[in-house]
Amino acid sequence: DTAVSQTPKYLVTQMGNDKSIKCEQNLGHDTMYWYKQDSKKFLKIMFSYNNKELIINETVPNRFSPKSPDKAHLNLHINSLELGDSAVYFCASRQMESGNYNEQFFGPGTRLTVL
């Protein structure tokens, strides 16, 4: 019955590795997001997809590649991991409505530690 789920919850890996984080929502929403929260709790948007189409792509290194196989899933693949990638990554979703920017629903987060 989880609304927005992410796997894994924790990810510890070595510098230079490639890793993926998965996100799924069962709310029937058409828009999904990836955010990065740093050690000071600052939350920054990275990507957004609406109905599998990329609509927001912030200034993120191209080592980060999102993929949305369907509107219920948004995965994040990270190549050549760096120490600075260590953070908590949150997935979120919402239902887009014309003229009304409503609330987002967040997943529990994936804590990535790069050694």
Added chain:
Amino acid sequence: SQQGEEDPQALSIQEGENATMNCSYKTSINNLQWYRQNSGRGLVHLILIRSNEREKHSGRLRVTLDTSKKSSSLLITASRAADTASYFCATVPRGANSKLTFGKGITLSVRP
């Protein structure tokens, strides 16, 4: 770029007291939202206030919005230990293409 700035950055109160948190922002907004984040968890939406609204209530929460001062406040009445969390304001700028911009957050500690 960061839009919302909350203050104080940290707040410690006794259970039963009221907690007031403030948020200021820079550009015209479509709406402003408050979220709570418990330690080690994801964000949970608390309340949304539109640019044409001045005050909104939800249970023990009261949010005000002053668009002339570009500021909002979140009041939690009769606080409980379970209210201990980080609170974030987030704004949707007017004319923005579906982007929510978060402030740095306020850490609230409620002592039992």
